[in-house]
Each structure stands twice: as structure tokens, then as C-alpha cells.
Amino acid sequence: MKRRPTIRSEHALLWLLAVLLLPIPSFAQEKEKEEEAPPERRTVLPAPDRGENEGDGPFERLIIRGVTLIDGTGAPPRGPVDIIIEGDKIASIQGVGTPGVPINEDRRPGDATFELDATGMYVMPGIVDLHAHAGGVPKAPEAEYMYKLWLAHGITTVRGVGLGGFEWTLSEKERSAKNEIVAPHIVNYQRPGSGPDWDGDTNTPEGAREWVRYAAASGVDGLKLGSGRPEIMEALLDEANKLGLGSTAHLGQSGVAQMNAIDAARLGLTGMTHFYGLFESLYDGYDIQPWPVEMNYNDEQMRFGQVARQWKLIHPPGSDEWNALLDEFLELDFYLNPTMTIYSAGRDVMRARNADWHKKHTLPSLQDFYDPSRLDHGSYWYNWTTWDEVAWKKFYQVWMQFLNDYKNRGGKVTVGSDSGYIYQTFGFGTILELELLQEAGFHPLEVIRAATMHGAEEIFQAAGKPIEYGVIRSGLRADLLIVEENPLANMKVLYGTGAVRLNDETGKPERVGGVRYTVKDGIIYDAKQLLRDVEEMVDKQRRERAQKEAEITTSG
Numbered sequence: 110m111k112r113r114p115t116i117r118s119e120h121a122l123l124w125l126l127a128v129l130l131l132p133i134p135s136f137a138q139e140k141e142k143e144e145e146a147p148p149e150r151r152t153v154l155p156a157p158d159r160g161e162n163e164g165d166g167p168f169e170r171l172i173i174r175g176v177t178l179i180d181g182t183g184a185p186p187r188g189p190v191d192i193i194i195e196g197d198k199i200a201s202i203q204g205v206g207t208p209g210v211p212i213n214e215d216r217r218p219g220d221a222t223f224e225l226d227a228t229g230m231y232v233m234p235g236i237v238d239l240h241a242h243a244g245g246v247p248k249a250p251e252a253e254y255m256y257k258l259w260l261a262h263g264i265t266t267v268r269g270v271g272l273g274g275f276e277w278t279l280s281e282k283e284r285s286a287k288n289e290i291v292a293p294h295i296v297n298y299q300r301p302g303s304g305p306d307w308d309g310d311t312n313t314p315e316g317a318r319e320w321v322r323y324a325a326a327s328g329v330d331g332l333k334l335g336s337g338r339p340e341i342m343e344a345l346l347d348e349a350n351k352l353g354l355g356s357t358a359h360l361g362q363s364g365v366a367q368m369n370a371i372d373a374a375r376l377g378l379t380g381m382t383h384f385y386g387l388f389e390s391l392y393d394g395y396d397i398q399p400w401p402v403e404m405n406y407n408d409e410q411m412r413f414g415q416v417a418r419q420w421k422l423i424h425p426p427g428s429d430e431w432n433a434l435l436d437e438f439l440e441l442d443f444y445l446n447p448t449m450t451i452y453s454a455g456r457d458v459m460r461a462r463n464a465d466w467h468k469k470h471t472l473p474s475l476q477d478f479y480d481p482s483r484l485d486h487g488s489y490w491y492n493w494t495t496w497d498e499v500a501w502k503k504f505y506q507v508w509m510q511f512l513n514d515y516k517n518r519g520g521k522v523t524v525g526s527d528s529g530y531i532y533q534t535f536g537f538g539t540i541l542e543l544e545l546l547q548e549a550g551f552h553p554l555e556v557i558r559a560a561t562m563h564g565a566e567e568i569f570q571a572a573g574k575p576i577e578y579g580v581i582r583s584g585l586r587a588d589l590l591i592v593e594e595n596p597l598a599n600m601k602v603l604y605g606t607g608a609v610r611l612n613d614e615t616g617k618p619e620r621v622g623g624v625r626y627t628v629k630d631g632i633i634y635d636a637k638q639l640l641r642d643v644e645e646m647v648d649k650q651r652r653e654r655a656q657k658e659a660e661i662t663t664s665g
């Protein structure tokens with residue numbers, strides 16, 4: 110049943126607080142704000158139709174020339190190769206030489222209907238970001254902003270959890286699949302109870318099953334769950350697995366006492382997102398987190414400050430219990446989608462607040478949303494202290510060790526960003542996740558595998574189907590990113606703002622890298638142009654704000 114309470118000003122704050130109680134408050138809270146907005150701005154605006162000059166292709170026979178290939182499986186880079194793409198599929202990859210020796214032009218594939226000279230550049234599969242939301246009013250009202258930032262960072266598939274509302278996402282997914290818009294592919298996960306035609310009750314096991322059948326019939330790809338009651342989770346997951354729908358869960362603290370990560374994994378959850386429920390599966394001496402007595406979950410500084418204090422409540426790394434949990438996750442084929450990026454401001458808020466990209470690429474309205482506020486989700490810097498940052502730094506050490514141990518056992522860790530909160534701007538936040546995986550102990554090839562092949566595998570897992578993208582291999586979808594610098598040498602070259610390097614000839618620092626081209630469905634996008642489009646959107650909003658302020662000053 111959908112609840113649509115009427116908003117009255119005296120109730121607005123109470124309602125906002127009530128919304129915060131939901132296991133996944135973020136989008137719900139956004140939705141709440143949408144209801145107060147004028148009708149035309151109630152939701153994030155769908156992307157405009159793709160312009161004539163936006164993207165080249167697809168082509169009958171596109172040849173990308175002279176690249177070094179990082180295929181996504183963990184194989185070492187090799188090159189130079191020419192990649193042949195027919196329509197939206199990779200047709201073949203042909204080695205055309207050996208380093209240090211000129212390429213024999215006669216032995217290269219021919220008959221291209223379009224050639225992209227990428228000599229000396231690196232190519233890898235497009236990134237799969239498994240935790241995405243498409244902004245909303247007021248912070249980022251136009252989907253075009255998110256989509257272009259994602260594509261500009263080589264992200265060719267996002268799993269919306271949810272990306273936007275039920276119908277909105279179905280429609281945007283279809284438009285993207287047809288390349289009517291400039292956007293990554295969209296995988297559409299939705300929350301139980303959502304959907305315009307649903308008026309059942311997901312608080313009963315039978316109702317929960319009915320909703321899953323309704324969602325599947327509507328074309329939804331999977332379930333985004335919270336930490337629900339065990340019998341409801343069981344019904345949802347059992348039905349989803351029967352129908353081949355994937356599932357992921359943010360095992361929110363309000364329900365985690367009865368549904369932690371191992372509980373959910375045993376019920377058939379495909380994978381978890383964030384860390385909620387993980388430490389709770391390893392407590393030593395407690396079963397519920399020993400919160401301070403003044404704890405109030407609706408106080409976000411307490412909520413986000415206290416979670417980090419779990420780092421020393423658990424059976425330590427290497428203990429029997431630690432290893433047993435890793436082993437059981439592995440046995441259950443359970444995916445870990447940590448989204449370390451979205452909590453990283455907790456360990457160094459100044460860095461996150463002043464990141465290089467905010468000036469040109471963060472919308473002023475998004476920046477406002479990030480700033481300390483008791484009402485905006487994730488803006489919990491009411492009085493953020495050294496104590497809080499120390500706790501988060503310790504927390505990351507333990508968390509990263511768990512992820513790395515899981516990877517070393519053969520477990521699958523995937524990439525998700527949850528950008529649009531906590532000072533993490535879309536696209537940039539995803540690349541930060543790659544850097545954090547490297548910090549956790551992943552070799553860059555393992556990082557890239559997490560971001561590509563394993564991400565695709567998480568999506569196809571529940572349906573029991575082979576992946577259709579995520580690896581550069583013939584027959585798979587032609588989704589890839591091309592960058593002038595070697596990402597294995599420095600992951601920072603994937604940031605839209607590039608990496609800073611001292612040019613010894615000029616004696617001046619300069620920016621290198623940034624994805625050069627993103628190819629989606631065989632369509633080539635100039636990633637730098639996508640970033641310029643975003644800069645223009647940011648500039649435009651800034652001008653409009655200045656104008657409004659000027660008007661207020663003159664009229665006041």
C-alpha cells in the first residue's frame with residue numbers, strides 16, 4: 110500500500126523524521142521533498158533526447174586501433190591490439206604487434222566503416238556501478254547531469270537501487286537501451302511495495318511474494334531490500350530467486366538485530382551493499398550493538414558516528430569466527446558491494462568537502478545538500494570531531510581487511526558508489542571506490558575485475574545466465590572505456606579531473622588522463638565533451654542563482 114500523506118507545514122518536520130526511520134531513507138526522503146515541489150519538478154527530470162552531435166555510431170564495422178587491452182578478467186594487459194566492433198557487439202580482438210617494434214600495417218584488420226585511432230591508449234570494459242541513484246529535487250534535478258558524469262567516467266552500466274521511481278526507471282532504462290538518451294545502461298532494482306499499480310500489503314509473506322511477481326511482470330530486474338522481518342525477507346528472496354530476479358540489501362540498523370548479513374545470505378540474498386549487517390555477523394560479546402544510552406537513530410551524526418565504533422566489537426581478523434564467516438559467504442556465492450566511497454568523508458571530511466571536482470562539476474544545489482544539515486540525508490556534520498574520524502579510520506582498516514580476505518579466498522567484491530550524498534559527486538565517487546579497493550589490498554587488475562566482470566556477474570547471477578558485458582571479449586556488448594594513461598600505474602587517471610603530474614620540461618604541474626572515450630553499445634562518446642556539458646550545467650545554475658540574488662537585492 111502506498112502511503113501519501115498530505116504535507117502541512119507543521120507536520121513536515123515530523124514526517125521527514127518519520128521517513129528517516131525507513132531502512133533506506135535516502136530516496137524516500139528525496140521523494141518526500143518532491144511532493145512539496147511544484148508539479149513540473151516533482152521528480153528528477155528524464156534526460157533529453159540524444160542530440161545529433163552526441164555520440165558517433167554504432168557502426169557496421171568500427172575498428173579501434175593500437176590500444177593496450179585490459180580485458181576485465183584479471184589477465185595482464187596486452188597490446189597493441191585492434192578491436193573490431195560490429196554494431197553493438199565486440200566482434201574480435203586482434204593482436205597487431207609487439208611493444209617497441211613498428212606495427213606491420215599489412216597485417217592489420219581492414220574494411221572499417223569507421224576507425225578510431227587510439228594508438229598508445231588503454232582500453233578496459235566499461236565500469237559497472239552497482240549502487241546508483243539519479244539525484245532528485247532539490248539537489249540534482251536533471252538526470253542528464255548524473256548520466257553524463259557517469260558516462261564521462263567510463264561507467265556504462267548502473268544498477269539503480271532504485272535509480273528513480275518505478276515507472277520513471279522503467280522508461281529511462283528503455284530509452285537508454287535504445288540509445289535515445291546519453292546515459293549508461295540501467296539495471297532496475299526496486300523496493301518492495303513500489304509500483305503504480307500495486308495496492309497489496311508487503312507486510313505479509315504472501316503479499317511480499319505477490320509484489321515480487323508483480324515487479325517481475327512489470328519488467329523490474331531485481332530487489333533492493335532493507336533489513337526486513339525474517340519471514341518477509343524469506344518470502345521476498347525465495348520468490349525472487351524462483352523468478353531469477355537479483356537482490357541486494359542495505360541491512361539498515363533499525364532491523365539489523367533480526368537480519369544481519371549472514372542471516373540474509375542464508376535466505377538467498379544475492380549480495381549485500383554497504384557494510385550494515387557485516388560487523389553484526391561477527392560480534393564478540395554482544396548480539397546487538399552496545400549503543401550509548403542517548404542513542405537516537407534519527408540523529409544522523411549519532412547514526413553515522415556510532416556505526417564506526419563497531420570496529421573493535423568483533424572477533425578479530427584471522428580468528429576462527431572471522432574465517433568461518435568468509436567461508437560461509439563463499440559457499441553461498443555471496444557478493445560484497447561495499448560502497449566504501451560513500452562513507453569515506455567520515456574519515457577525512459575536509460578532503461571530501463574540498464575535492465578537486467566540486468568547483469566545476471558539483472552543482473551548487475548538490476553542494477548545498479552536502480553541507481551540514483539535520484534534514485538532508487547524509488549531511489551529518491553537526492559537530493564532527495577527531496574522535497569520529499579516528500573511529501572511521503579504524504573501521505576502514507578492519508572492513509578493508511575483510512574485503513581483501515574475501516577476495517583472496519575467491520569471493521566476489523563489486524563496485525558501487527551511492528554518489529549524490531556525503532560530498533561524493535557522481536562518477537568521481539565511483540573512481541574513488543576503485544582507489545579504496547586498491548587501498549584494501551587489491552591489485553589494480555583485481556580492482557578492475559571487481560568494477561567490470563564481477564559487477565556484471567552479480568547482475569546475471571540470480572538468473573543463472575552468462576554475462577553479456579563486463580569483459581572485452583568477442584560476442585559481448587561493446588561497452589568500454591579508453592584512457593590515454595595506464596590506470597594500473599595510477600587509478601587517479603580515471604577521474605574526470607585527471608591526475609596531477611609535474612611536467613619536467615615546463616617545470617609546471619599539469620593534469621593528465623581522464624577517460625578519453627566511452628563506448629556504449631558501439632557508440633563512441635567523447636568523454637571530455639560530456640564533462641564540458643556538465644560544467645555548462647553547473648555554470649548555468651550558478652548564473653541563475655546569482656541573478657535571483659541580484660533580483661532580491663534590487664527588489665528588497
Ligand SMILES: [Zn+2]
Pocket residue numbers: 135240242270527
Ligand atoms: Zn543508496
